[in-house]
Amino acid sequence: MSPVSTRSPVRTASAVSTRSAVSPAAPAPGRTTLLRRLAPAVLVVAALLTLWQAAVTLTGVRPQVLPSPLRVLEQGWAFRGALWDNALPTIQVTAIGFAVSLTVAWAIAIAVDFSPWLRRALTPLLVASQTLPVMAIAPLLIIWFGFGLLPKVLVIALVTFFPVAVGLIEGFAATDRSATALLRSMGASRLQQFRYVRLPGALPSFFTALRVAITYAVTGAIFAEYVGARAGLGIFMQLQKNQFRTDLVLAAVAVTAVLSIALFGLTYAVQRLVTPWYRGDHR
Amino acid sequence: MKVRVRDLAVSYGDLDVLSGMSLDVAAGELVSIVGPSGCGKSTLFGALAGIAGEDGATVTGTVEVDGGPVRGAPFGLMPQQDLLFPWRTVLDNTTLGLEVAGTSRREARARAQALFEPFGLAGFEQARPGELSGGMRQRAALLRTVVGGREVLLLDEPFGALDALTRTAMQEWLESVRDRYGWTTLLITHDVREAAFLSDRVLVLSPRPATVRREIAVDLPRPRTRAVLTDPRLAAVEAELLDTLRA
Ligand SMILES: Nc1ncnc2c1ncn2[C@@H]1O[C@H](COP(=O)(O)OP(=O)(O)OP(=O)(O)O)[C@@H](O)[C@H]1O
Ligand SMILES: [Mg+2]
Numbered sequence: 145m146s147p148v149s150t151r152s153p154v155r156t157a158s159a160v161s162t163r164s165a166v167s168p169a170a171p172a173p174g175r176t177t178l179l180r181r182l183a184p185a186v187l188v189v190a191a192l193l194t195l196w197q198a199a200v201t202l203t204g205v206r207p208q209v210l211p212s213p214l215r216v217l218e219q220g221w222a223f224r225g226a227l228w229d230n231a232l233p234t235i236q237v238t239a240i241g242f243a244v245s246l247t248v249a250w251a252i253a254i255a256v257d258f259s260p261w262l263r264r265a266l267t268p269l270l271v272a273s274q275t276l277p278v279m280a281i282a283p284l285l286i287i288w289f290g291f292g293l294l295p296k297v298l299v300i301a302l303v304t305f306f307p308v309a310v311g312l313i314e315g316f317a318a319t320d321r322s323a324t325a326l327l328r329s330m331g332a333s334r335l336q337q338f339r340y341v342r343l344p345g346a347l348p349s350f351f352t353a354l355r356v357a358i359t360y361a362v363t364g365a366i367f368a369e370y371v372g373a374r375a376g377l378g379i380f381m382q383l384q385k386n387q388f389r390t391d392l393v394l395a396a397v398a399v400t401a402v403l404s405i406a407l408f409g410l411t412y413a414v415q416r417l418v419t420p421w422y423r424g425d426h427r
Numbered sequence: 428m429k430v431r432v433r434d435l436a437v438s439y440g441d442l443d444v445l446s447g448m449s450l451d452v453a454a455g456e457l458v459s460i461v462g463p464s465g466c467g468k469s470t471l472f473g474a475l476a477g478i479a480g481e482d483g484a485t486v487t488g489t490v491e492v493d494g495g496p497v498r499g500a501p502f503g504l505m506p507q508q509d510l511l512f513p514w515r516t517v518l519d520n521t522t523l524g525l526e527v528a529g530t531s532r533r534e535a536r537a538r539a540q541a542l543f544e545p546f547g548l549a550g551f552e553q554a555r556p557g558e559l560s561g562g563m564r565q566r567a568a569l570l571r572t573v574v575g576g577r578e579v580l581l582l583d584e585p586f587g588a589l590d591a592l593t594r595t596a597m598q599e600w601l602e603s604v605r606d607r608y609g610w611t612t613l614l615i616t617h618d619v620r621e622a623a624f625l626s627d628r629v630l631v632l633s634p635r636p637a638t639v640r641r642e643i644a645v646d647l648p649r650p651r652t653r654a655v656l657t658d659p660r661l662a663a664v665e666a667e668l669l670d671t672l673r674a
Contacts, residue, residue, distance in 0.1 A: 322506055329476040329504040330524045330575070340523065344514040421513045421555055 211391035220395030230380040231399055237293060237376065238365040238407075241300025242358065249305045253312035257342065258334070263313075274306045278367065286372040296368035303364040304357040311353020315346025348422050351415040358411060362404045428494070429454040429611045430475075430579055435488035436636075437467065437474050443636035444470045448488070450630060450639055452579070457605065457612040459622035461668060462632030462640075468615045469507060471637070472581045475613075476504045492578065503577030507584050507615075509568040511556035517567050518543075518552035524575035539574045545604060546570045562593040566600075573610065580612045587617060598624055599653065606650040619672070623664040624651055631671045641671045 193213045199205075200212040207215055220227060252270070256263045278299060285295035319342045327337045369378025377396050384392040415422070430452040437445040444467040452458050460468055473479040474486050477497070492501045503524070511520045518539060525535035543549045546566045556564060565585055572580060585601075586594045598621055605612065605625075616622050622629045626645050633640040645664050647655055655661055 320510070322508060323510050323512070325473070325478050325482070326504065326506050326510050327523075327527065328478045328481060329500070329502070329506075330527045331500045332527045336527055340527070341512070344512065347514075419514065421557075 208388045208390055211394065216391050216394045216398065219389075219391040220398065223392060223395065226380065227377075227395060227399055230375055230377050230396070231403070233373075233376040234362075234365050234369065234378065234400075235403065237296045237368070238300060238361050238403075240293065241297040241365065242304060242361045244297055245301040245305040245357070245361070246308060248301065249308035249312060252305075253309050253316065254338075256313055257316040257338070270306060270309060273302065276302065278303055278364070282368055282371045285368075291372055291374055296365060296373065299368040300361050300364040303360045307353045307357045307360070308350070311349050311356075312346055315349030315353075316342045318349065319345050344419075347419045351411060351419070355408060355411050358407045359404050362400060362407065366400060428452065429456070429492065430613075431489075431491040431494070432475070433489045433491075435471070435474060435486070435490065437470050437479055438485050438636075439483060444484070445474070445638075446636035447638050452611060452613060454611050455609045456627045457610075457614060457625055459614045459616055459626040459629045460632060461616060461619060461622050461629060461672065462637060463634050463672070464617070466632050466635045467637040468632065469583055472504060472583055472613070472615065475579075475581060476500075476502045478504075501578040503572045503575055503580050505568055505572040505580065505582045505585055507587070509556075509564045509588075511559075511564055511567055511571075513556055515556075516553050517548065517556060517559065520556060521567060521571040521574055523571055524577075528575065535574075539570065542570050542574060545607070547600070560593075561589050562597055565589065565597065569601075573608070578611060580610050582612060582614045584615050584617065586621065594618070594621070601625065602651050619665050619668040620661075622668060623661050624655060629664070629668060631668065643667055643671070 197212050197214060200210060252266060256266055282299050285298050289295040323341050324337055327341055332340065366378040369376035370382055373379045377400055381393050381396045428451045432448060432450045435445055435448040448471065462468055470479060475490060479486050490497055518536060521539040522535035525538065526532065540552065543552060548563060548566060548570065551559065551563065559567060569585060586597050589597060602625060614625065623645055629643045629645065630639050631641040643664060647658060647660055
């Protein structure tokens with residue numbers, strides 16, 4: 145039955161709807177598609193490692209200069225206890241530093257969104273915070289605050305809060321003007337406009353910024369430890385380098401990379417939970 | 428008169444968009460507004476809905492509802508884009524106005540739910556807006572506009588983005604539900620046939636700064652059915668509208 149030939153106008157409309165209706169339940173991506181998505185990355189990494197292994201074997205370069213990937217793996221495994229003991233403090237300091245950074249970034253972004261005056265006052269500071277050379281600041285922080293948690297948390301917050309704050313501020317500001325106008329025509333207060341439109345609308349932009357920031361967070365933590373710490377992957381790398389254990393330095397680097405990738409993947413998982421409606425970012 | 432507008436003028440800085448606009452809408456009436464693109468039709472709705480001022484516009488003139496000054500938010504605006512939010516289900520999109528007004532979520536949902544069947548959206552309450560067809564999106568946006576119980580509906584080109592076939596179906600559907608609920612409606616359209624088919628009266632606006640250039644009554648029986656589409660009186664109104672717009 146074509147919708148045009150229907151008699152009752154109401155029925156006509158529902159005929160249109162059933163005809164062009166899309167099934168509301170889209171199939172969830174299964175394990176096979178996840179494997180297929182990861183396969184190219186795994187292949188490339190395997191190829192690079194093979195090349196590296198072959199190059200080391202063929203040139204006979206000394207392991208102090210460049211160990212083979214197999215040696216890194218072997219020695220990394222032999223020292224797994226030490227690696228783990230040092231990874232834990234790094235994970236801890238990353239988590240705390242990042243939590244502080246997120247809290248500050250959200251607070252500043254929301255304040256700036258509500259107050260044009262604060263926006264004008266804080267924007268130069270935000271940008272300036274990003275131009276501070278961490279290399280120079282980190283040792284100072286250690287002089288001021290010692291070898292405890294605080295200086296490392298500060299370094300991580302310093303390098304990560306800017307992308308998050310900017311992602312949020314621009315996400316809020318990118319709200320469609322007509323969407324805000326619609327809310328105002330309903331009599332919505334500024335707070336309601338924020339809650340119903342600006343906040344959910346900014347979440348995709350927030351998660352993009354979060355992904356950038358989280359990779360900075362781990363390297364920030366390593367760097368802070370490198371400058372001064374009692375335990376952690378950063379100080380572990382420093383000690384091994386001083387003993388010419390290039391293989392163990394690289395093993396720690398590998399652990400760092402795995403850590404970053406895991407955190408990076410975690411942001412996708414969280415994003416799926418928080419913004420199930422958003423499908424623009426991952427295929 | 429349900430709505431009485433006198434000498435409404437809106438300007439953005441040096442740009443006069445509306446000047447000396449006056450119009451009346453009786454209760455239960457549907458009045459269409461046609462006019463050249465950019466002449467200020469959406470601006471008129473913005474001024475009525477009380478949101479033009481916050482856009483930096485200067486608004487003067489009087490707007491009365493039921494013979495008195497505007498109190499509360501009597502106008503329900505359906506904007507030119509449907510503006511359904513992807514982060515809300517279709518049902519929760521339609522309850523937005525009620526939630527903003529402080530109605531509890533449960534009651535808002537119950538009230539919106541009751542309209543899903545007549546609006547041809549039954550079964551799509553939990554769908555996301557992206558899963559709806561264009562016609563369904565427009566009906567969801569209209570449902571969101573009417574469920575708040577606003578006294579006057581302001582529909583800004585509700586079917587402008589639809590294909591011709593769906594648009595015809597939607598016009599007939601709108602006529603049937605309008606007849607049933609007795610809404611007082613102002614409707615902006617670019618489609619003179621749509622204006623003639625749906626309206627009691629059509630106001631033709633001049634180019635910017637807009638005023639009401641001409642008012643054309645559509646003397647056809649209600650409710651309008653498909654038979655009206657071939658009525659010579661409808662064709663006469665259409666021709667008159669086109670002539671006025673081109674003059
Ligand atoms: N916020 C604003 N600031 C400045 N000028 C504006 C603003 N909103 C609208 N205008 C101007 O007012 C005029 C009328 O715009 P409006 O959207 O009301 O036209 P319209 O008749 O609805 O057009 P269309 O038929 O294309 O939808 C346009 O020239 C537009 O540029
Ligand atoms: Mg318009």
